[in-house]
Amino acid sequence: MIRFEHKNLRLAAAAAGLIIIGGVAGLALARFGPGGGDPVATSAGEREVLYWYDPMTPGQRFDKPGKSPFMDMQLVPRYADEEPGAAGVRIDPALVQNLGVRFATVRSGTLEGDLTASAVVDYNERDVAVVQTRASGFVQRVYGRAPGDVIAAGAPLADLLVPDWGGAQLEYLAVRRTDDAALIQAARQRLLLLGMPESLISAVERSGRPRTTVTITSPIGGVIRTLGVRAGMTVPAGLTLAEVNGLSTVWLNAAVPETLGGQLRVGRSVEVTLAAFPGERMSGRLIALLPEVASDSRTLTARIELRNPGGRLRPGMYGRIAFGGSSTPALLVPSEAVIRTGQRNLVMLAGEGGRYQPAEVRVGREAGGQTEVLAGLREGERVVASGQFLFDSEASLSGVEARSLEQARAPSAAPTPAPAPAAAQTPVYRTSGRVQVIEGRSVTLAHGPVPALQWPAMTMNFTVADSVPLAGISVGNQVDFTFDLVGGKATIRSVTRRETGQ
Structure with missing residues (x-):
């Protein structure tokens, strides 16, 4: 009877032990994930962890905590309420x-509606005169002209001998003595068709003698762009002797970004400033928007016409154009x-x-x-x-x-506007760590977490301020220190060595 009771007591104790073990196992299973370690889903009121990651390599995710395989630091949890979404x-x-x-x-x-663009002065290509021969002949004299010379209207370029005009002029003089008006008019018209200028025919009528030498002059004032006449040369009819470009007006070709071309309208007034005349403002007019866009700079050319009194504005000068406009x-x-x-x-x-x-x-x-x-x-x-x-x-x-x-x-x-950050002194953070490396004013520390910065425990490099002494600090020491963070650079402001046992 006594043995039986003793056996029952042992069975009861064993059953109680199994119940306790089962309870502990159930609690552990409820608090920890199937892989062990930190909890994945905690009790009500605590934050749910979705995964762990290395802040230096945030694209890599891990299903349990531990040390990062990339850096000497612990992995950081990503909570459910921090999952990327509309909150940013x-x-x-x-x-x-x-x-x-x-x-x-x-x-x-x-x-503001004003649009500015750089511009370069160029010739007015609509103010060009081409000087050609009207009959074949020989160049007897030139007047020392050269390309680039600025000449006035009527300036002589060359004297041309035209032998074929001599006979036609003698016939005209003979007809004039007949007093037949119709015949005289027909003979005079023939001289014009042969290419004789009106001034030469009038001179023949006054002198009563033929004139086979004519002086070729410039019809406009400006700059000689090309000159193709030399003394002694033979010239056929229709040969271009010179090209003269007027200077009374010039063009400014402004490079306007393609995206702003829709704001321009032909005929609007513009304000011009040139580097050659600082402080002086001139007025011009937009006369054309060229149809092509430069493929390399993606700009279109706006052409502005500008008056040039005294010929001060010279092609090649650099300037700025301001296109006036109303504010919108x-x-x-x-x-x-x-x-x-x-x-x-x-x-x-x-x-x-x-x-x-x-x-x-x-x-x-x-x-x-x-x-x-x-x-x-x-x-x-x-x-x-x-x-x-x-x-x-x-x-x-x-x-x-x-x-x-x-x-x-x-x-x-529309999110709720965030208040502007208030002006304050640079915050200072406090933590402790173990000295790993000391190189001059640079110290590598294996420090603990910094909650204010949401930093986990890690090993990183700090710059030591010049006012902080490092005497007595050596590799392996456990230290308490403060630091600030300015422009991403961590600077130690104070450091104290921990005595053994603290």
């Missing part, structure tokens, strides 16, 4: 302040806030809670450092005006989708 990517406000990021508010305003209302953002990818234009929206999201925009004109927004933004939204490329890179790595133009049209698409 979160950037630590302290880091934003340390980087000196500037913000701008989308506003309604007026965009528009939705504006700073031009530096627009990220132009070549396929689309983006801005970084600043939302509440330190979150940022790229937004696609359609832009229009640009003037005075401001860009017109045609679609994609609403008045009052805040955008990043400097350092936006860093935000865009972080958003791309995190898989954040840009807000589309269609989403921006919805009233709920």
